[in-house]
Amino acid sequence: MDEIMKISALLLIFFTAMVLEGCGFRRSSEKNILVVAIEGLGFERVPCQSENLKDGFATLCEESIRFTHAYANSTGSLPNLATLLTGEFPWDHGLRGQTQWLRPHRETVAEKALNHGLRTLFVSSGLPMLSKSGLNQGFENFDDRIDLFNRPRFRPASQVVERFLNWVDGEEPQPFFGVLHFSDLLFPYRSSKTAEGELRDLSINSQLEEISEELGHLITALKKRGQWNSTFLAVVGLSGGGDPSSLKSKQTQVTLMIKPSRLKKDQGTSWGVDFNVSLADLGVTLNELVTGQLPQDMNEKTSLKSVFYDPTPSWDRDRLIRTEMYWSFENFGLDVVQSLRNQSFFYVHQNPPLLYNTLTDRQEISPLTDRNGLSEERFGQFRDYFEKLGLAPAVLVEVPSWFYVGVEGFRKEVWPQSPHLSFGSPLRGWNARKLIEEKRWGELAKNFKDEPLIHFVAQSKLSESGSLVQEGLKEKLSGVDCGVYFFKSSFKNTDSLSEHCRVDRLLQFLDWERFKGSDEELFYESQFRWSYQLWWSRLELGAMNYAAFGNLGVPLSWPKAPDVSELFLIHNDKKIRNRNLMHGFTSHGKYQL
Known part of the structure; x- marks a missing residue:
């Protein structure tokens, strides 16, 4: 009888365990998948042979598989992350640049993870990893809630790790698929502090120290939660941190370190792999870890799982690795x-x-x-x-020189002086707009002596008796289209205006001025305001496109230089609305040249 009761009790425990497992309760043997994707983490930025390496990078060098010849499939970080999440090349999944998005029919690893019962999380640190890129597909929580228009304009690694750990602790234990995005290396001019509260110097090495410290904090936290051994961790660079217009190793050879989940606590996985691999291979491997299967299309791709427990790769050393530069x-x-x-x-x-x-x-x-x-x-x-x-x-056509002149200024928030550039250059136009918005009239007058209208507006703002300055500059403006109408004495003489000044907004404003006090004033005022707001909204749309994608070069995203009508309104102190396009626009630190 006792024997029967023992058998019944064992059967009850067994069936209870099966029911609990079916209801989604986690067993300790179940595994997690975590990817830490880091902007600008080229291969040479994590020298495992260095005795000075500390914290997280030191732990990974001791406990992970290090791929010494891992290459990105694009020079852009957004396409590379899409490759990680789909296992497809950029020219196949279609997200090849910063202004494109992943189409809904492309199934991501996150979607498959969700279908296999894993919780899914993506924590972005900023541009260009936003939900509008389509990368949010399959993530229950895609956290891209970042204030891009105020410093530091990105989410530091410490905050990314903190949000991840809060999420892990927030619900009942369950296997997860998580992606953490770090962009600290793109902002070397942002100050950071050590764990002891000491300020670091402003450099790439300081940001590397901060990232290593946060990786160490992440690893320690997983160990305390008993999840380190059961977690597959991949730390990967999304670019080399070099010139985005270059296909050379400085931009495309990235750090890739993988710590597989372990069946035994003392199981070691620390060796190097010197065969060429690509980020598409890592994407294929993530797919295999989640589904247990390889994708049907394995052309020019391979799974990396063969080296998780044996240093000898199973793939051909003679394989081809393709990378594209879509940026240009x-x-x-x-x-x-x-x-x-x-x-x-x-x-x-x-x-x-x-x-x-x-x-x-x-x-x-x-x-x-x-x-x-x-x-x-x-x-x-x-x-x-x-x-x-x-x-x-x-x-090949040479990339415009103004781009390289301006990039470092964007990152440091110190605008370069560029009188040698024509006013048609976007960089000079941006400079003019920023000086106007910050009311730095002295610099504006000095840097734009060759632009009569801008110089005139700056001088008139500087002068205590603007009329004297205006009369002194009237002769200079006489040869400039629309220039003569910057003087109120010319407002009523508009018979030939449309022949010499084809700027609709200025014409509409002068019509409003001419009919002030009459029954038609309201009509002309509304016409002008509607035209001006429509024009301004288009400028704002360009600025928002930039803010959303982090692009420094797309023509449709360039904030335009102030045109004649805007200069006219500034000169006459007409505040139709707050004009501040350049605020939060000048230092997204997208490119590390």
Whole structure:
């Protein structure tokens, strides 16, 4: 009888456990998947051989698999993150640039994780990882609630980790799929503090220290919660932190460190893998971890799971790794540039083509010629590859110099003085708008002596007796379109105005001025206000496009320089509405050049 009761009790425990498991209760053997995606984390920024390495990076160097030749499939971070979340190349999933989005029919790893009973979370640290990019597909919680218009204009790594841990603790234990996005390395001019409260210096190394410290905090927290061994952790760079218009290793070779989940606490996984891999391979691996299956389309991709418990890769060392530079097309309408890597050879598909051997030319500065047998064979192999795809060599045009002149100023929030640039240059137009909005009339007058209308407005604002200055400059303005109408004495002489000044908003304003006090005043006022607000809303739309995507070059996103009608209103102190396009616009720190 006692034996029967024991058997019954065991059966009851067994069936109870099965029911609880079916209801979603977690067993200790179940696994979590966590990806930490870091902007600008090139391979050389985490030297595991350094004795000075501390905190999180030191732990990962000791306990993870380190891929020494991991390459991004794009020079842009947003396409690369989409590749991680889909296991597809940028030219396949379609999110190739900052102003595009992932289409809803593209199933993400997060969607599959959700369908397999995992909780899902994405914590963004800022641009360009916003929900409007389509990356939110499958995430129960996609946290991109960041104030982009006030400093520091991004969410520091400490806050990203804090939000993740609060989320983990917020509900009953359950396996999760999480992605944490760090962008601290893009803001080296933002001050940070050590755990002891000491200020760090303003540098990339300081931001690396902060990230390492927060990774250490994350690892310690997972260990305290008993989740370290059961968590698959991948720390990966989304770009190398170099020039986004370059396909060289400085921009495309990224850090990739993987700590697999462990069946045993003392199971070691610490070795290096020196075969070429890509971020698409990591995306495929995430898919396999979630579903237990590989995607149907494995062309030019491989799973990385074979090296989780054995240092010897299962894939062919001779495989091709393809990367594209879509940035030049998106920003300036130039050709998309493609590249291939095969073992130590690096080929750029342009006219003329470039081929480097990174074994003898680590910095990729001395291209080979096709005059010797080996080089000629490699050139032919790479050309044939792109010819079969129907991709012609890119025709290179130099990226406008004003872009590079201005990028560092954007990141430091110190605007470069650029009198050598024409007023048609976006950089100079931005500078003018910022000086006007901040009422820095002295700098405006000094830097824009060659722009009569702007110089005139600045001088009139500086002068205590504006009329004297105006009369002194009247002669200079006489040869400028619409210039003469900056003087009130000219308001009534508008018979020939439309012949010499084809600016609708200015004409409408002068009509309003002419009919003030008459029965028609209200009509002309409403006409002017409607026209002006429509024009201004289009400027704001451009600014918001920039804020949403972090782009510095898309023509439709450039905030325009002040036009004649706006200068006219500024000169006459007409405050139709608060004008402040440049606030929060000038330092998103998107590019690390």
